[in-house]
Amino acid sequence: MLSTREIKQRIRSITSIKQITRAMEMVAASRLKKVESRVLASRTYTEKMHSVLSHLVSSLESTHPWFAEKDQAIPVIKVVLITADKGLCGAYNNNIIQKVVKFIKEKTGKEIKLTLIGKKGYLYFSKGRYASLIEKYIPESVEKLGYSHVLALADQLIKGYEANEFGELHIFFTKFHTVMQSFPTSMRLLPIEKGTFGSEEKKPGGEYIFEPSPVQIISHLFPKFVETRLYQCVLESLTSEYAARRVAMIAATENAGEMIDELTSSYNKARQAAITKELLEVVSGAEALVR
Amino acid sequence: MAKTFKLEIITPEKVVYSDSVQSISADGTEGSFGVLADHAPLITELKTSILTVNDANNKTIRLALDRGFLEVMANNVVVLSDACVTEGDVNVEKVSAEKDAAEKTLSSGGSAEEKEKAQAILTRANTWLKLANK
Structure with missing residues (x-):
């Protein structure tokens, strides 16, 4: 059994850990609140754009090159992975990284190029046997990535796609559902999947007037669509990260509390035992004197 | 009162405006145009320009857009723009x-x-x- 002094020390250190985890939980909670409103606003935008595009595509006869599958001709897959910069957020990073690893294993025979957002993903891939796959790492921290950063990245990706540098573009991110629930998700951004817009029924009201021509509009709208989707993914991931961190820190704070309780009770026991022992010594010493 | 229709102006950051309006006038890439209720379905691109809205109470609201797209569909107008500010927000x-x-x-x-x-x-x-x- 530990001495009372040692137990006291442990209680003290766990108490300070608890304070830290509680503070981290609060920080995550306040950041979560901020970013949550952003993700919801951006969702509306993406959804509206999606519906506009559906209308547009349903009235278009010709197919856009962005729908064409060209993975046969160009066996290169570009993967964008969004992770956190920091740990201490439960299984958040690991879940999405494992999804990518699984994807890489499935796609044998194709060349995979990784673009990494978030330090944790970079640390994982730069050490393992997949280090050679990393093509680009974006060192800015995820929370500081603004719309303009994402725009620049999307621009590069679109240019690369049009220049036939890769045949497919996949993005791995964590979709935010609720604070307790978020899902590691993968999505193919390019080429755009045929079913993406087809399902929506034509609304009544007749044919659209296009100004300028539909082809021109679509050639502007598609890049925008990819940009907003990418931005949406970054925001979703960021929100999930804060949510995951908050949940992890709540659990940590609770565990610390439990540990302190346990330690306090064993401290009390140890103290009681020491007192009893001392008493016994005094009594038996006194008895020895009497005789 | 003139007939109204629904206008939504949305940017990636937030929903800037969502209300019933009487008319809007905007600058498209092909020239400026106006939209009243019961307009034919339309999809068009907008320039970086000022959008003027006449809302249900006949009040004029002006907003600046950083490019965008405008869709008219069954008395629903959706404006998607990179950025949008109202007069007081600049x-x-x-x-x-x-x-x-x-x-x-x-x-x-x-x-x-x-x-x-x-x-x-x-x-x-x-x-x-x-x-x-x-």
């Missing part, structure tokens, strides 16, 4: 600084891409300021 100091920086880039020369970006920023800043000054 941060004149910040926008002026942006404008100066863009002008500097344009005059100092640089790659075509940089110039294109600076030009876009300049147009935006000018539109923002135009909205604020009137």
Whole structure:
């Protein structure tokens, strides 16, 4: 059994850990609140754009090159992975990284190029046997990535796609559902999947007037669509990260509390035992004197 | 009262405006146009420009848009734009600084891409300021 002094020390250190985890939980909670409103606003935008595009595509006869599958001709897959910069957020990073690893294993025979957002993903891939796959790492921290950063990245990706540098573009991110629930998700951004817009029924009201021509509009709208989707993914991931961190820190704070309780009770026991022992010594010493 | 229709102006950051309105007039890439209730279905691109809205109470609201798309469908108008500010929201100091920086880039020369970006920023800043000054 530990001495009372040692137990006291442990209680003290766990108490300070608890304070830290509680503070981290609060920080995550306040950041979560901020970013949550952003993700919801951006969702509306993406959804509206999606519906506009559906209308547009349903009235278009010709197919856009962005729908064409060209993975046969160009066996290169570009993967964008969004992770956190920091740990201490439960299984958040690991879940999405494992999804990518699984994807890489499935796609044998194709060349995979990784673009990494978030330090944790970079640390994982730069050490393992997949280090050679990393093509680009974006060192800015995820929370500081603004719309303009994402725009620049999307621009590069679109240019690369049009220049036939890769045949497919996949993005791995964590979709935010609720604070307790978020899902590691993968999505193919390019080429755009045929079913993406087809399902929506034509609304009544007749044919659209296009100004300028539909082809021109679509050639502007598609890049925008990819940009907003990418931005949406970054925001979703960021929100999930804060949510995951908050949940992890709540659990940590609770565990610390439990540990302190346990330690306090064993401290009390140890103290009681020491007192009893001392008493016994005094009594038996006194008895020895009497005789 | 004139017939109204629903207008939504949405940017990636937030829903800027969502209400019933009587009419709007906007600058498309092909020229300016107006929309009243029961307009035919339309999809068009917008320039960086000022959008004027006549709301249900006949009040005029002006908003500056940084490019965008406008869809009219069954008395629902959706405007999707990169950025949008209302009259009171323009941060004149910040926008002026942006404008100066863009002008500097344009005059100092640089790659075509940089110039294109600076030009876009300049147009935006000018539109923002135009909205604020009137």
